[in-house]
Amino acid sequence: MTEEIIIAGFGGQGVLSMGKILAYSGVMQNKEVSWMPSYGPEMRGGTANVTVIVSDERISSPILNAFDTAIILNQQSMDKFEKSVKPGGLLIYDPNGITTHPSRKDINIYSIEAADEAGKLGLSKVFNMIVLGGFLKLKPLVAPENIHKGLEKSLPARHHKMIPDNENAIEIGKGLLKPLNVLN
Amino acid sequence: MGELRLMKGNEAVAEAAVRAGCDGYFGYPITPQSEIMEYLMAVKPYETTGMVVLQAESETASINMLYGGAGTGKMVMTSSSSPGISLMQEGISYMAGAELPALIVNVVRGGPGLGTIQPSQADYFQAVKGGGHGDYKMIVLAPASVQEMADFAKLGFDLAFKYRTPVMILSDGAIGQMMEKVELFDPIPRRTDAELIAQCPWAATGKPKEREHVIITSLDLDPAGQERVNLKLQAKYRQIEKDEVRYELIGCDDAEYLFIAFGLSARICQKSMDLARAKSIKVGLLRPITLYPFPEKQVAEIAKKVKGILVVEMNAGQMIEDVRLSAGCSVKIEHYGRFGGIIPAPDEVVRALEKQIIGG
CATH class of the missing domain: 3.40.50.970 (Thiamin diphosphate (ThDP)-binding fold, Pyr/PP domains)
Structure with a gap:
């Protein structure tokens, strides 16, 4: 099993930390993982993206041109990464702020209204965990107990009181997916 | 573990x-x-x-x-x-x-x-x-x-x-x-x-009566003395070249073509290998782990067995000079590089292999 994922959105949406929690959960499940951020000027206010690879085998390139899954959280990232999903792959996106919706017919497409839900919960910080929940519903790469460990390892101790909120958000996310294009 | x-x-x-x-x-x-x-x-x-x-x-x-x-x-x-x-x-x-x-x-x-x-x-x-x-x-x-x-x-x-x-x-x-x-x-x-003094008799650790001064310097104004320093250094480098070459071969047993790359480029080439092999292009990878000492013999040996070599680097062509010096045969050796902070993607490396080595 090898899952190659791009997570892309605005800086501040928790893109990098979502990837880190997924990667650390993978380590806890004894998987090979790679977390490769875009950094530098892109991180300073503009778009942010991270490539996460979770695998049972030694990981070859941390840099990829095609992905099994794209998790897309803004329009610039949609423009850039919709075309990079492998045929038969998966695209999950939050429609909030998206003007040009994905149109490919050869990939699975789901929307998840995570920003909306995080607003309703009054917990804007768990937005990324709602999205992660949606992803894990479709691709259960890591067991819940290892996500718990991944959260413990990824979050600084002063934020450990937020772990239940994060886990709750993951569960909520699992129920929020809307299938838009599903291949047989 | x-x-x-x-x-x-x-x-x-x-x-x-x-x-x-x-x-x-x-x-x-x-x-x-x-x-x-x-x-x-x-x-x-x-x-x-x-x-x-x-x-x-x-x-x-x-x-x-x-x-x-x-x-x-x-x-x-x-x-x-x-x-x-x-x-x-x-x-x-x-x-x-x-x-x-x-x-x-x-x-x-x-x-x-x-x-x-x-x-x-x-x-x-x-x-x-x-x-x-x-x-x-x-x-x-x-x-x-x-x-x-x-x-x-x-x-x-x-x-x-x-x-x-x-x-x-x-x-x-x-x-x-x-x-x-x-x-x-x-x-x-x-x-x-105590361990340091025992293991590093050359180090300046304070002079006891029973031994001579330890002098740490790179200066010797006497040409004969400075030549001796150089000869000693060169002997050391020959020893390093003999004993410390490190490299990795991946998928080279049946390879008709070869990537040579180090560091991140070697990781990218491993993905390119998978993509190329899916298209029935038999390509392997030689990854130098020590850049000095360079795996000269290994390059020479494998260069005889393949039809062409693509050296992939995130520069304008540097290690390729050592590859060419080492190969010692007429096999085709080309360079593919991106620079200025651009990282080559696995698929573009495959296209470079097809264009510069297989088709070229």
């Missing part, structure tokens, strides 16, 4: 240095390697192992602090990125001349000049051919993973002391900034003064 962590390459090399028993780190911040000193300042080894962590006033100061620390037999390291490493070249040459062990980590960014903060491999020549003056060599290790950033800190110190020579880890901004699973080796206690 050692402790498992998800770490950045920069964090891994820092943690491994502490665990290897490093006595002192001296450095000056520069992107994309500032996490090395940040990590050391956060874990505070000066409160646990007693290791010194010092932000110097400049890179020039850092490398000269290294010279001083190494002269007393201490296990010392510095790190920087390309422009900062350029500033250190005088000191590296002096350390090679004075036969001082030290670990220098270069997390390479795109150049020339201030260039960019994005990853690059454009410091190959500087590292391998001697960026400083004089006839010297430095062992150069090229990690291709976060795990190797940790492992090579230990290996780097071992080789530095085995041969009394500066050792460089030539990494890049991507290996430094990316996170991967790392298995950390168990901590090794720092050497006591």
